[in-house]
Amino acid sequence: MERPPLADAIIRSFDSYSAEVRKAARFVLDNPRDVALLSMREQARRAGVQPSTMMRLAKQLGFDGFEPVRDAYADAMRNPANSFERKARDQQRLQDLGGEQALAAKIVASVTRQLEALSAAEQLVRLSDAARLLAGARRVYCLGLRASHPIAWQLNYILSLVGDRSVLLDDLANTGSDRIRFAGPEDVLFAVTVMPYTQLTLDVVDYAHRQGVPVVALTDSPVSPLAKRATITIATTTESPSFYHTMTPAFALAEILAVLVAGQGDTETLDALRQVDSYHASLGTHAAERPFPVARPPKEVQ
Amino acid sequence: MERPPLADAIIRSFDSYSAEVRKAARFVLDNPRDVALLSMREQARRAGVQPSTMMRLAKQLGFDGFEPVRDAYADAMRNPANSFERKARDQQRLQDLGGEQALAAKIVASVTRQLEALSAAEQLVRLSDAARLLAGARRVYCLGLRASHPIAWQLNYILSLVGDRSVLLDDLANTGSDRIRFAGPEDVLFAVTVMPYTQLTLDVVDYAHRQGVPVVALTDSPVSPLAKRATITIATTTESPSFYHTMTPAFALAEILAVLVAGQGDTETLDALRQVDSYHASLGTHAAERPFPVARPPKEVQ
């Protein structure tokens, strides 16, 4: 299914839909396969919408009911964008369209391969060990400077959603890491740096290590200078076909780690999320479209 | 669906089936797609067989009923790339792992699949279009708040390595986006937000749009509120098996986009990188692990 049947039509008239119908349309756009594979009611459920709304969407698209819509999507799935054929064609197009898109595709391929490798057994063990360590900590100090900033920030952000134990060691006026002074053996320092290693990060980790603070290191090698000081080292790759190394695998790891740590909280996590939700609701932080990040009933949280 | 789920099992025991069940099995083998897309009764009709016979086939295959069979085929259709074999293997491994590691593995798998999708032809076209637009801009304003911060930050960071045209619209004291006042039609605003959309981001984009500033939007749907104001919309997914949506695909996109933009600079980019290198060398930002100054052309800079 290269281009889902009604995608264009939906996008074109999306603005004229009502709020609920939009939710339905969103679902259809995002999950074209499920339109054919799931019952309408099930789709309504997942889209967070009444079955009647799916009907309304179908009718607004000019159909008698939802079944014809399903049929359209089923047809599209029957003659598959023959993955073989299509890949060949895509490859061909890359050749034609020159270096830029080819480079982008190469990077995607490279990063994808690196991500896949993250599900190696030992990685998972490391991750869950690290999660347990972080979950048990009084406070979690997050440190990632320069290129590693997004990674540390992301961990701190997600942890901050579900509690107040996380501290981001970053600030204006070069005072970011000062708060590490208050860390002790019952805390944990989460530190990120990859080659070329940021000196300040190493220094702070060194200090924390001497103070007996356990360290979870996210870095690019088990023999990186960070790893030496770390209680647990999570290693990832940063290779990229371009001039700039990629931080995407590290970012993914931090995200997963954060989710695992939050998951250890269980009910407290859910409470905190609900609280975050109502907080932002009363502040009007978000454009009103759907409740906070809990996209679906959070039954998968553990 | 390279290899239909139960093909092997069916072929293996085909001979032991009765005449009617064989008809059913034959149909399943010949029309694997229809197994997922049609109702069981309809399949029975087409196979020239009673519904009960389909049931019997399912039970002979070791299932409780026909629905699980359908599910198996539906799963196979959802990610055509993943061969059945591989999925089975992954599934097996998940069983062996604890809930926590299983969740981690699931997230990795999900994100990997989403990343793969980024190399679709239209995505690449969008990316390179966006890159061209950004490369031609006088200034590039980067805006991403809350969960989208790492994405905007990353683009700004990489662009800052190779020039001084990038401005991050973020700051202390809620003054972050003020500088958008200076943007005009010869600049570009790069804005990121996903559901639930940050109101301030939408407002700023709105303002910039009215000022005639071209907008490159990185968001989660072609019908997101961001997309309406955007000159070019790059859409990505954020689904995750966990309670928190993933920003990893968006992060990867930003990284790639940044690299493409930097690549347009060519010689200037290389000059800038060399300069960055010597700058950090003289400040001692990085731990000297690598021979310094860089012997080879500096293709990797932090």
Place this chain on the structure above:
DNA sequence: GCAATTGTGAAACAAATGTTGCAAGCGGTA
């Protein structure tokens, strides 16, 4: 050739499906 076993078709079931109609809710207008 008969009994026992197996395979088959038809009818019946509850559950789930697609669809419809209606009343309550909402925001804007007179």
Place this chain on the structure above:
DNA sequence: TACCGCTTGCAACATTTGTTTCACAATTGC
């Protein structure tokens, strides 16, 4: 305030679904 049109959720509808049951037919072994 009363009214309007539009949107939304709910309950009900007739079908259709997957599944079970059972009587009958076919096949088998003796």
